[in-house]
Amino acid sequence: MREFERLENITKEARYLIIKTLIDSGMGHPGGSLSSVEILTALFFKIMNINPEDPGLNDRDRFIMSKGHGCLGLSTILNLRGFLSDKELASFRKNGGSLSAHVDMKKMPGVDMSTGSLGHGLSVGVGRALSAKINKQNHKVYVLMGDGETQEGSIWEAAMSAAHYNLDNLVGIVDRNKVQQCGNTEEIMSLEPYFDKWTAFNWDVKEIDGHDINQVVSALSQDNQESKPKLILCNTVKGKGVSFMEGDNKWHGGGAIKEFAKEAMQEVKLESK
Amino acid sequence: MGNIRKSYGSNITTLGSTNDKIVLLEGDLADSTMSDLFEAKFPDRHFQIGIAEQNMVGIAAGLALEGKIPFVNSFAAFIAMRACEQVRTDIAYPNLNVKLVVSHAGLSAGSAGPSHHSIEDIGIMRSIPNMTVLCPGDEEEMKQVLEASIAIDGPVYIRMSAMDCPNIYTSKNKFNIGKATILREGSDITLVSTGTMMNEAMQVSDLLDKQHGISSEVLQMASIKPFDIDSISHSIRRTGKIVTIEEHNIIGGLGSAVSEVVAEIGTGKIIRIGINDHFTDTVGTPEFLLEHEFLTTNAILKKVLKFLET
């Protein structure tokens, strides 16, 4: 129970920091950042073998943020976990700063690929996982994707190759918030039957509530089925935690935040602050 | 201030009412490319393809084969690079009547970072046979570029900045595919611009005149391909010095196109001003990045004055 509270508190801090950083920079992607909070918290604070003091550790678990526009959310988690300083986080999207709207692994220790163009990350994860097999290393490779992102054909090429090479050291996670930039996924380009698609590609698929930290931790803790890549389909809500952002594609990008700063802050503020 | 994407949104919608062969394809970015106006007016001729640019370009090829005039909208990086082979082999090789209208060219995606910048696309598109490559510099030029692109039967790549830009082109200026627009005649040096660098070229020209008494000729080359070799060679034969100004890598773009002309006619000196073959190593607004890359009026003026001393 205490462990649950510890992780829950981190998710609250992350949501607060996401909104604070967004207000400060005036730009960012709040929707997909807020929907990934539990997933990133579980990975960075519970599941992955990583060390902020030694981010290049050879046997560390690898993490690829294939939905690179989730950089705002990922940056706050990296900050809370000690990979990024407060100063670096405060420079998000600012002139002369180090963090842009999309993930740059050279500026973000703790991340294993630069991303931003959608649909690339899973292939890179397959390459990293293949290398671990050659080297007989035991670490895992985690790749977080957006659901809209998986409209890219390259995702399915990667999925095919991961199953072909029996990559049971690869874990794909889909932030299934059902909303992309211009609307709902099922209206833009339908993905359903989604669970069945991944299953048909020969992945071991688990479907969970992506905002229930216990479910996320438990799904991530279980080993892959032998010789299969694992896909964790996380049902989430875009903009989770800020009521007027929830499920609304207008909050995919955060351009309107100036106008709604007070209301947003009200919803994520921490008792301690 | 104007915005080229806004000009696109309203003008493609106008053209859509007189030409029912026009269909529009879009990849979950209509609010960014500003093509949503067309969608509202002609829902039956608008197709949302989702985040799948390669598929989108292939679908456009199929539509064109059946006699439609597809307009494909996305960011420059995702069409010129993500879907490059579909563009080259499915559109350009069969010489299909598809218009690729892309936004966020150059550094205009700003703090979205290098994944969203597009400093290579002119070079890529220019080297594809059959492809017409157009880089308008403001709202009026965009309007004329768009009309000209529909008047030809074949593939066209239209490159739009996302930034607001001053309006320089007027209805008195006439854009023609394959022709330079001579914005100002002069005798000491030639400034050649493409896209929104038209504004910087004009400002540099003003300052050269007012502060230094130097007469400069300004050519806006929205038509990168076909390229107006005659206007370039005519101008350089008179001024002897030519400067290219573009929001693109100095490799492959306008600078390369003009260098090829200079080399072939064997006369004149050239300097290329653009991005010096690197991904931006800092973060910021488009304006900030342009300053960082020395692509502002003052930084360009300095380079031009230095060049004039040689």
Ligand SMILES: Cc1ncc(C[n+]2csc(CCOP(=O)(O)OP(=O)(O)O)c2C)c(N)n1
């Ligand atoms: C190849 C490519 N096409 C288009 C975009 C523009 N874009 C950025 S985010 C986004 C929507 C992503 O939706 P989804 O993957 O569902 O992310 P989430 O809802 O989790 O934010 C789009 C279209 C891009 N970054 N890359």
